Amino acid sequence: MSSLQKYIIDQRESKPILLMTHVVYGYPTVADSLQLMASLLEQGVEFLEVQFPFSDPVADGPAITAACHAAVENKPELAQYLVDMAKLKTAYPDSRILMMSYLNPLYRFGLDRVVCLARGVISGFIIPDLPLEMGQQFADECINADIAPIWLATPDTDEERLKVVGKAAYGMLYCVSRRGVTGQHTDQLNDLSSYLQRVKAHVDVPLGVGFGIQSPQDVADLTGQADIAILGSALLNAFNQGGIPAVQQLVASLR
Amino acid sequence: MSHEGRFGQYGGSYIPEILHNSQQQLIAAYRSAMADETFVAELEWQLQHFSGRPTPLTFCPNLSKTLGGAQIYLKREDLNHSGAHKMTNVIGQGLLTKRMGKKRIIAETGAGQHGVASALIAARLGLECTVYMGAHDIERQYPNVFWMKQLGATVVSVESGSRTLRDALDEAMRDWAQNYQDTHYLIGTACGCEPYPEMVAGFQSVIGNEVKKQAAEQFGALPDKIYACVGGGSNACGIFLPFLDTDTELVGVEAGGIGDAPGEHAKRFHVADSKPGIAQGFASLFLQDDQGQLMETQSISAGLDYVSVSPILADLEAQGKVRMTSARDDEVLQAFRTLASNEGIIPALESSHAVAGALREAAALDPSQKIVINISGRGDKDIFNIAKAVKDTQFNEFLAGYLERETQA
Numbered sequence: 063m064s065s066l067q068k069y070i071i072d073q074r075e076s077k078p079i080l081l082m083t084h085v086v087y088g089y090p091t092v093a094d095s096l097q098l099m100a101s102l103l104e105q106g107v108e109f110l111e112v113q114f115p116f117s118d119p120v121a122d123g124p125a126i127t128a129a130c131h132a133a134v135e136n137k138p139e140l141a142q143y144l145v146d147m148a149k150l151k152t153a154y155p156d157s158r159i160l161m162m163s164y165l166n167p168l169y170r171f172g173l174d175r176v177v178c179l180a181r182g183v184i185s186g187f188i189i190p191d192l193p194l195e196m197g198q199q200f201a202d203e204c205i206n207a208d209i210a211p212i213w214l215a216t217p218d219t220d221e222e223r224l225k226v227v228g229k230a231a232y233g234m235l236y237c238v239s240r241r242g243v244t245g246q247h248t249d250q251l252n253d254l255s256s257y258l259q260r261v262k263a264h265v266d267v268p269l270g271v272g273f274g275i276q277s278p279q280d281v282a283d284l285t286g287q288a289d290i291a292i293l294g295s296a297l298l299n300a301f302n303q304g305g306i307p308a309v310q311q312l313v314a315s316l317r
Numbered sequence: 318m319s320h321e322g323r324f325g326q327y328g329g330s331y332i333p334e335i336l337h338n339s340q341q342q343l344i345a346a347y348r349s350a351m352a353d354e355t356f357v358a359e360l361e362w363q364l365q366h367f368s369g370r371p372t373p374l375t376f377c378p379n380l381s382k383t384l385g386g387a388q389i390y391l392k393r394e395d396l397n398h399s400g401a402h403k404m405t406n407v408i409g410q411g412l413l414t415k416r417m418g419k420k421r422i423i424a425e426t427g428a429g430q431h432g433v434a435s436a437l438i439a440a441r442l443g444l445e446c447t448v449y450m451g452a453h454d455i456e457r458q459y460p461n462v463f464w465m466k467q468l469g470a471t472v473v474s475v476e477s478g479s480r481t482l483r484d485a486l487d488e489a490m491r492d493w494a495q496n497y498q499d500t501h502y503l504i505g506t507a508c509g510c511e512p513y514p515e516m517v518a519g520f521q522s523v524i525g526n527e528v529k530k531q532a533a534e535q536f537g538a539l540p541d542k543i544y545a546c547v548g549g550g551s552n553a554c555g556i557f558l559p560f561l562d563t564d565t566e567l568v569g570v571e572a573g574g575i576g577d578a579p580g581e582h583a584k585r586f587h588v589a590d591s592k593p594g595i596a597q598g599f600a601s602l603f604l605q606d607d608q609g610q611l612m613e614t615q616s617i618s619a620g621l622d623y624v625s626v627s628p629i630l631a632d633l634e635a636q637g638k639v640r641m642t643s644a645r646d647d648e649v650l651q652a653f654r655t656l657a658s659n660e661g662i663i664p665a666l667e668s669s670h671a672v673a674g675a676l677r678e679a680a681a682l683d684p685s686q687k688i689v690i691n692i693s694g695r696g697d698k699d700i701f702n703i704a705k706a707v708k709d710t711q712f713n714e715f716l717a718g719y720l721e722r723e724t725q726a
Contacts, residue, residue: 116609116610117478117610117611118478118483118484118487118596118597118611120333120491120494120597120598121333121491121494123491124477127477127478127487128477131477131478134610137608138608165331165595165596166594166595166596166603166605166609166611167608167609167610168609169593169594169595169609170592170605170607170608170609171608171609190333190334191331191332191333191595191596191598192331193330193333193334193337194334195330196329196330196331213334214333214334214335215334216334216335218338219334219337223337223338238334238335241335241494241496241497241498242335242491242494242495243491243494243495
């Protein structure tokens with residue numbers, strides 16, 4: 063069993079649901095984003111999902127896209143990102159850091175080099191434009207380094223595809239709650255139950271649910287159905303409105 | 318034909334999981350359609366009766382004589398309905414949309430030619446149409462926006478990022494991820510995930526197949542060289558692919574913009590800032606910085622102003638089967654003038670790049686040699702940019718007078 067999966071199982075023994083909070087590295091500045099990350103870890107979120115910004119984030123909605131474009135202006139560097147994540151990991155050993163990015167910045171840097179430098183720091187990679195079929199070699203390298211390549215499922219993933227995803231799933235599975243991109247609210251969290259049941263029939267790793275999770279009610283609805291509630295755009299919107307205090311307030315209200 | 322949409326080290330399918338089913342459906346539908354005689358016959362009928370194919374291969378007696386080198390022929394894609402080769406691809410994908418039972422198409426557009434072509438086919442086939450266009454391109458090409466609206470299409474101004482073609486493409490991908498159940502993403506160039514490069518290049522290959530036949534009829538041989546401008550690469554793929562592995566030399570001409578510094582051009586070949594990358598659904602050469610962020614581009618022609626290039630062309634260039642060169646804005650305008658004044662043909666600024674590349678080399682060739690330039694589109698749409706470039710003051714007076722009358726009315 064992967065370290066990531068073991069961590070989730072251990073944490074879930076005492077907690078009905080875990081939190082994954084998303085931050086864009088370099089937004090509004092690198093220093094500000096690191097401060098936000100530290101405050102979230104201080105608050106005890108189990109997972110910090112840190113997006114290394116890319117100029118063309120096709121799976122993200124307007125809020126995260128705008129943050130990525132602003133962050134790219136600051137010319138963030140992947141090598142420094144990994145150094146910064148290592149420091150956070152040392153300072154907050156009880157939480158786990160997941161790296162999210164699109165393929166090109168990682169590819170430019172060198173996929174083996176990323177895996178090598180991320181070992182012991184990053185617990186998993188989330189790369190929305192890397193489909194299973196194209197990522198086999200990368201996934202193998204990750205698993206050798208005890209880093210989980212985190213694959214995605216969606217409500218329209220059919221049984222046949224779920225079998226393939228289930229076989230590849232490692233550490234955890236990221237269940238997208240609905241069609242579209244990040245940031246729009248999900249009205250049909252009720253329909254989630256049958257979707258997640260379908261997923262569980264084929265997948266034996268813990269499930270995280272993201273896209274449109276915004277409120278304590280959303281998190282309450284997920285409790286008992288999934289292991290991890292993933293918040294991205296909602297935190298970013300809170301940050302844009304009221305800075306770190308607003309984010310802390312939102313996170314404190316979630317469970 | 319390619320394996321998993323790969324062309325050498327390029328191509329592939331790098332799309333979010335949410336689009337998996339929709340992409341698989343498209344691949345299957347495309348393969349079954351092309352194997353279906355009824356579909357192919359319908360496609361040919363529409364190409365002829367809606368778009369006016371085959372387009373002529375026009376000899377240029379004056380230009381050939383003036384330069385004293387190769388005999389120059391033009392492939393007249395400008396005579397397609399909508400004024401550009403873009404029509405050919407949208408007819409193919411429009412019919413495929415109907416075949417898949419989808420009722421809506423979305424498209425990205427740079428110069429607006431693909432947007433207009435998409436709006437035209439949507440109106441003809443009874444499909445809803447939404448076109449994504451960068452806000453910066455809308456400023457440069459409003460007349461095309463006007464026509465899209467008249468045709469009933471919804472034009473969405475994309476305000477994010479560099480506000481040009483690649484941002485429009487990102488936004489169209491987001492729409493597709495939301496609406497794939499009833500929507501086909503009608504990509505206008507030979508880029509994107511499988512099967513788009515192969516499919517768009519396949520529909521456009523009618524251009525090269527016609528040239529083969531017309532060359533045989535007119536001069537009894539294959540052309541010695543073919544020149545085509547290269548933005549995303551659809552007109553170049555279309556005219557080049559049928560000539561692969563023949564003795565015809567295939568020459569692509571990229572947008573040299575105003576200089577070689579980053580952000581001053583849209584050259585993806587022979588420049589240090591262009592490296593293999595993976596974005597927007599496919600692997601190819603991308604203009605990018607050392608952190609893998611995609612860069613800004615510049616060209617006098619919005620249609621060539623793209624950060625990447627068809628994986629098919631990236632691979633053919635790597636194999637030495639296509640030669641890539643470029644032309645800067647000033648040389649392009651000169652070529653535009655030369656063709657218009659010598660032969661009475663107004664090429665698009667995009668196509669004028671191909672003209673520039675050919676004129677540069679034609680004089681040194683033997684008069685027995687024949688070259689073909691792909692005039693991918695007509696230049697009427699460029700009236701504002703060209704009037705500005707040639708400093709036609711009367712055009713500004715006309716616009717001022719028009720505005721004054723309209724404001725008073």
